[in-house]
Amino acid sequence: MKAKKIVSMILALTLLLGIAGCGQKAKDSGKDKEMTQGKTETEATAEVTEIKFPTFLAGENVGAVFFLPQVERFNKKYEGKYKIVVEEVPQANYADKMKQLAQQRKLPVLVHAPSSGGIDTQWFHQVILKNDMAHDLSSFAKNHPEVAKNWVSDSVEFCTINGKLICKPMAVLKPIGLYYNQSMYQGKIKDASVEEFIGQLGDHKLAFQTAENGWTSALLLAALIANEEGGLDLLNKNAADKLWDYNHPAFVAAVAKLQTLLQKNAASNSIGAAYADAANAFMSKNASIICNGTWMAGEFAEESKDKWSNGFDGKDVKASIYPGNVAIANPRNYGEFWISNNATEKELEAAEAFLAFRDSQEEVEALLLQEGGNAPKLKYSEAFIEEQKKNTLLYEFAMSMDENTKYVVGLGDVFPASVADIEFGKLLPKLADNTLTAEEFCAELTKKAEEARQ
Amino acid sequence: MSGPYSREKTMQKKISTNTIQTKYYKWIYLFLTPSILVFLFFYLQPIVTIIYTSFTKWDGFNHPQFIGLENYQKMFTNSAFLISLKNLVAWSVIAATLHVGFGVLVALVLYQRPKGWKLTRAVFMIPNVISAAAWAMIYKFIFKDDIGILNNFIRVFIPEFHVQWFYESPYAFWAVTFTWLFYSVIVTLLVLNDLMAIPQELSEAARVDGASKWQVIRQIHLPLCRNAIGTGVICSITARVAMYEQIALTTVGGPGDDTMNIPIILVKSIQDLKYGYANANGVIMFLLGILTLVAVNYIFRMNESVY
Numbered sequence: 001m002k003a004k005k006i007v008s009m010i011l012a013l014t015l016l017l018g019i020a021g022c023g024q025k026a027k028d029s030g031k032d033k034e035m036t037q038g039k040t041e042t043e044a045t046a047e048v049t050e051i052k053f054p055t056f057l058a059g060e061n062v063g064a065v066f067f068l069p070q071v072e073r074f075n076k077k078y079e080g081k082y083k084i085v086v087e088e089v090p091q092a093n094y095a096d097k098m099k100q101l102a103q104q105r106k107l108p109v110l111v112h113a114p115s116s117g118g119i120d121t122q123w124f125h126q127v128i129l130k131n132d133m134a135h136d137l138s139s140f141a142k143n144h145p146e147v148a149k150n151w152v153s154d155s156v157e158f159c160t161i162n163g164k165l166i167c168k169p170m171a172v173l174k175p176i177g178l179y180y181n182q183s184m185y186q187g188k189i190k191d192a193s194v195e196e197f198i199g200q201l202g203d204h205k206l207a208f209q210t211a212e213n214g215w216t217s218a219l220l221l222a223a224l225i226a227n228e229e230g231g232l233d234l235l236n237k238n239a240a241d242k243l244w245d246y247n248h249p250a251f252v253a254a255v256a257k258l259q260t261l262l263q264k265n266a267a268s269n270s271i272g273a274a275y276a277d278a279a280n281a282f283m284s285k286n287a288s289i290i291c292n293g294t295w296m297a298g299e300f301a302e303e304s305k306d307k308w309s310n311g312f313d314g315k316d317v318k319a320s321i322y323p324g325n326v327a328i329a330n331p332r333n334y335g336e337f338w339i340s341n342n343a344t345e346k347e348l349e350a351a352e353a354f355l356a357f358r359d360s361q362e363e364v365e366a367l368l369l370q371e372g373g374n375a376p377k378l379k380y381s382e383a384f385i386e387e388q389k390k391n392t393l394l395y396e397f398a399m400s401m402d403e404n405t406k407y408v409v410g411l412g413d414v415f416p417a418s419v420a421d422i423e424f425g426k427l428l429p430k431l432a433d434n435t436l437t438a439e440e441f442c443a444e445l446t447k448k449a450e451e452a453r454q
Numbered sequence: 455m456s457g458p459y460s461r462e463k464t465m466q467k468k469i470s471t472n473t474i475q476t477k478y479y480k481w482i483y484l485f486l487t488p489s490i491l492v493f494l495f496f497y498l499q500p501i502v503t504i505i506y507t508s509f510t511k512w513d514g515f516n517h518p519q520f521i522g523l524e525n526y527q528k529m530f531t532n533s534a535f536l537i538s539l540k541n542l543v544a545w546s547v548i549a550a551t552l553h554v555g556f557g558v559l560v561a562l563v564l565y566q567r568p569k570g571w572k573l574t575r576a577v578f579m580i581p582n583v584i585s586a587a588a589w590a591m592i593y594k595f596i597f598k599d600d601i602g603i604l605n606n607f608i609r610v611f612i613p614e615f616h617v618q619w620f621y622e623s624p625y626a627f628w629a630v631t632f633t634w635l636f637y638s639v640i641v642t643l644l645v646l647n648d649l650m651a652i653p654q655e656l657s658e659a660a661r662v663d664g665a666s667k668w669q670v671i672r673q674i675h676l677p678l679c680r681n682a683i684g685t686g687v688i689c690s691i692t693a694r695v696a697m698y699e700q701i702a703l704t705t706v707g708g709p710g711d712d713t714m715n716i717p718i719i720l721v722k723s724i725q726d727l728k729y730g731y732a733n734a735n736g737v738i739m740f741l742l743g744i745l746t747l748v749a750v751n752y753i754f755r756m757n758e759s760v761y
Contacts, residue, residue: 103515123727127515210621211706269600271618418722426708429621435710444710451532452726 049350050083053108058088066370082350107340120417135339136164147359154331167338174373175327176293183316185288194227197323207278207287208270214425218411219291223322224254226408243414246442256438284310294372319397330409416452423448508734513727525734534711549690557641565649581637590703633700641686648682684754
């Protein structure tokens with residue numbers, strides 16, 4: 001009987017201590033983790049400072065093709081001094097991960113800038129800036145004048161808040177246009193007005209998207225709005241504070257045109273199409289035109305021919321900006337990366353070295369050759385210009401922009417997060433099947449934006 | 455003589471019983487402590503936090519500001535929320551009738567142990583081991599207009615047939631419904647378990663009295679499975695209250711707000727850094743769960759013994 005009692009007592013105590021122990025362990029493991037993290041993130045051995053940070057520029061992301069080798073180049077250049085280790089995170093989960101890490105005050109040293117990786121500017125303002133969690137890069141700019149001189153002025157101005165440079169500004173602009181299959185469509189694009197362009201389309205199909213965030217459709221809509229009277233200003237002037245009312249005549253008129261295109265010129269799989277479906281429609285000759293950025297150019301190279309079907313040939317693809325000489329670009333944004341205030345001195349040094357490396361002339365030119373775009377303040381090397389000419393698609397795209405090109409921000413820059421990521425795409429099928437008129441669509445979108453407002 | 459003696463004995467017995475009970479209570483509480491601690495820290499504390507923050511304006515990071523019932527007022531005037539409630543009622547009715555009904559039917563068939571019943575039970579179980587997310591993706595392909603098996607089959611008879619099941623009204627609601635409607639293995643297992651526990655004598659006696667097979671099912675089997683069916687109804691309805699993957703991976707609540715539900719609104723609010731509003735939605739989901747529990751308990755008299 002006594003033995004039973006003792007055994008029972010021991011069991012109960014074990015259970016109880018187990019629970020308490022778990023709690024304690026959680027705390028301890030938290031500490032351990034911090035310490036290990038501290039160790040892995042800053043392997044502050046005598047020589048090497050190691051930074052580990054999550055990035056979505058990995059795995060299947062198109063940006064990984066350039067970014068991961070760039071990290072390798074950095075590690076090689078600074079071997080024995082700094083080491084960057086990337087943690088691969090799917091793009092869709094990146095923003096959530098950063099939000100959680102910010103809540104735990106465990107942000108990595110390097111974080112992608114707002115408007116990339118799903119990080120919204122609202123969160124950046126409300127959480128990061130309000131709580132002074134971003135490192136001031138002003139001294140970095142002063143210490144690296146060779147890098148700072150290449151930054152786009154608008155971006156520098158935008159990244160400077162209360163005298164602090166809170167993100168590394170952009171050196172490269174990647175204007176977004178469209179691709180067309182010349183074996184199917186031979187009409188004018190850039191030099192045509194929107195009306196002429198729509199008139200020339202005839203039965204040609206566009207690879208629209210109505211699922212996910214409706215990316216390819218949103219791009220065309222931004223260009224259509226920019227072509228309406230007052231549309232360019234409507235979008236560009238509201239990029240910083242977001243646009244909340246979409247009942248503006250320019251917006252409504254552009255949506256009406258989008259509706260016509262969705263009903264007459266959408267590829268057969270457009271309703272319910274995710275990005276992969278839209279790309280597939282274009283690369284299987286089910287659509288003559290797709291709106292997308294220069295990073296898609298790689299899909300039309302010979303190495304990607306396994307993605308082609310139905311007689312599609314990447315050599316037939318041409319690049320252009322939008323009708324009315326409009327390109328989508330937003331120089332007034334937060335650049336690429338920011339450094340969190342969690343960084344130790346050594347980590348800061350390594351992170352700044354990486355940012356400087358990334359914006360060096362060689363790396364910027366390598367990026368332009370890989371992903372396209374332009375570096376307006378950089379004096380290109382001869383070798384680069386020669387090399388750029390070899391990539392006809394990117395060269396064509398760069399050449400399609402001139403001094404009269406109008407740049408407009410994307411809808412993702414002016415919509416609040418949930419409208420950009422969910423509501424816009426969700427309402428498109430109703431526009432396509434005529435359940436909503438253009439006016440009703442804009443009113444509904446305005447209502448959704450209002451609901452998203454704090 | 456026997457009176458005082460027996461009273462004394464009874465008293466002694468009472469005292470010793472009380473002492474034993476007191477002793478046992480000590481052990482009972484000791485063993486319960488871990489569970490109580492788990493409940494307090496992992497269930498009660500989050501619930502209290504959700505309820506408290508639902509009355510605040512909170513971005514999930516900075517200090518919440520108390521705003522009273524504002525989140526709830528906004529919620530009940532939000533058309534998407536009202537559509538969500540309407541959808542929930544419709545899905546709950548479908549779940550409690552068709553979904554549970556199908557599960558019970560399969561259980562009754564399996565109970566007859568027809569040839570291959572074990573294999574059928576295993577096959578019926580398969581959808582349950584596939585995640586809801588994967589299942590949603592499978593359905594997305596089944597319902598695709600251009601390459602989906604359903605439309606291609608229909609086009610054999612009606613060549614011009616084109617419907618985007620997940621993206622057109624009113625089909626989207628039914629397309630989402632089909633992603634879970636026939637996967638009621640939990641109900642089947644619950645009911646089958648109760649059916650197998652029914653004493654054979656009851657059915658045999660009924661048959662001797664001339665009851666038909668249908669009468670045995672209706673008058674004996676189903677009433678004796680009342681608790682299992684009730685539990686199945688609770689599980690099915692609460693699964694609809696919390697349904698997220700099936701919608702997030704197919705329609706995201708669209709087209710428009712046709713297939714909207716509360717978890718989608720909750721996640722969308724978090725995306726807009728409206729944690730207070732998101733938690734107000736969470737509170738409503740919690741209350742709906744409790745309401746389901748109470749209502750089904752009452753309707754199925756689940757606190758009463760079936761035997």
